[in-house]
Amino acid sequence: MYQLLLSDPLIFLVAFPGLLLSITIHEFAHAFIADKLGDPTPRVQGRLTLDPRAHLELLGVAMIFFTRFGWGKPVQYDPYNLKEPRRDTALIAIAGPITNLVIATTLALVLRLGLVSAAWLAEALGLVFYINIVLAIFNLIPVFPLDGSKILMSLISPTQAIEYENFMEKYGILVLIALIMPWNGISPASRLVMPVVNLIAGFLL
Numbered sequence: 001m002y003q004l005l006l007s008d009p010l011i012f013l014v015a016f017p018g019l020l021l022s023i024t025i026h027e028f029a030h031a032f033i034a035d036k037l038g039d040p041t042p043r044v045q046g047r048l049t050l051d052p053r054a055h056l057e058l059l060g061v062a063m064i065f066f067t068r069f070g071w072g073k074p075v076q077y078d079p080y081n082l083k084e085p086r087r088d089t090a091l092i093a094i095a096g097p098i099t100n101l102v103i104a105t106t107l108a109l110v111l112r113l114g115l116v117s118a119a120w121l122a123e124a125l126g127l128v129f130y131i132n133i134v135l136a137i138f139n140l141i142p143v144f145p146l147d148g149s150k151i152l153m154s155l156i157s158p159t160q161a162i163e164y165e166n167f168m169e170k171y172g173i174l175v176l177i178a179l180i181m182p183w184n185g186i187s188p189a190s191r192l193v194m195p196v197v198n199l200i201a202g203f204l205l
Contacts, residue, residue, distance in 0.1 A: 001065045014124035015131075019064065020052055022103055022132050023072040026139075027055035029099040030075035030092055037088045039081035047075050069180055074145060086161075090154035093147040100136035101200075104129050108204040126205070133200050137193045143179065144172030 001019070005012040028050055031042035046054050057073045064070030075092075082088035107129040116122045142152035149168055153161040168175075179189040 008120075010120050011124040011127065014121065015127045016065070018124070018128035019131055020056060020061065022100060022128065022135060023070075024050060024052040024055045025099050025103065026096040026135065027072045027075050029095040030077075033095040034075065034077040034092045037082055037091065039077045039079075041078050041081065042075055045076060086154045086158075090151045093150035093154075096147055097136040097139050100132040100139075104132040104136070104200075105204060107132070111205060129205065130197075130201055133197050133204075134193065137196050137200070138189065141179070141189065141192065143175050144168035146176070 001012065001016050004015065027047070031047035034042050035048055042048055055072050057071065060071040060073070062070075077092060079085040079089055107125050110116060111122060111125060111129065116125060139146050140148040140151070142148040144165075149164075149172070153164055156164065179192075180187050
C-alpha cells in the first residue's frame with residue numbers, strides 16, 4: 001500500500017480505506033455469527049459493531065500499509081456457550097471469508113454493470129475486489145490462527161482435532177511465517193492461493 005500511495009495517491013485513498021473496511025466487515029461477521037449462535041462474548045467485548053476501531057489493530061494496519069501482509073483484531077468467543085461447539089465454531093470461522101466473497105461479488109456487479117464511469121475509481125474498486133478474494137482464500141488455509149484451522153478441526157475427528165490444535169499452538173505461527181515468506185521471489189502461500197484467487201476473479205469479473 002505504501003508503494004501505491006507513492007505511485008497513485010488517488011487510487012490509494014479509495015483502496016486502502018476499502019481494505020480496512022473489508023477487514024472490519026470480516027471480523028464483524030465472526031462476531032455477528034457467534035452472537036446469533038448463543039455466545040455473548042463478542043457483544044460484551046464491543047465487537048458487534050461496524051466501527052473499524054473495534055476490529056483493527058495499530059500494528060496490523062501498519063503492516064498492511066508497509067507490507068503485503070496484515071491483520072485485524074481476532075474475535076474471541078467461548079465454545080462452551082455454543083449449542084454444538086464443533087459445528088458452530090466452523091460456522092463462526094467461515095463467516096469472515098464468506099463475507100469477503102460477498103463484498104467481491106458486489107464490487108464485481110458494480111464494475112460489470114458499468115456503474116462507475118471514472119477509470120481511476122474503477123481501478124481502485126477493482127483492487128479492493130481482488131484483495132477481498134485474496135482475504136477469503138488466504139484465510140481458508142488450515143494453519144493457526146487463520147479461519148481455515150478452525151474449519152478443519154470441525155471436520156476431522158475429535159482426537160485428531162486435539163492433536164492438530166496442540167501442534168498448531170506450538171508451531172502454527174512458525175508455519176504461517178514460513179508460508180508468507182518469499183522463496184525465490186514468491187511465497188508458498190501465494191503459490192497455493194493465487195490459482196484459486198485468479199480463477200474466482202476471472203469468473204466474477
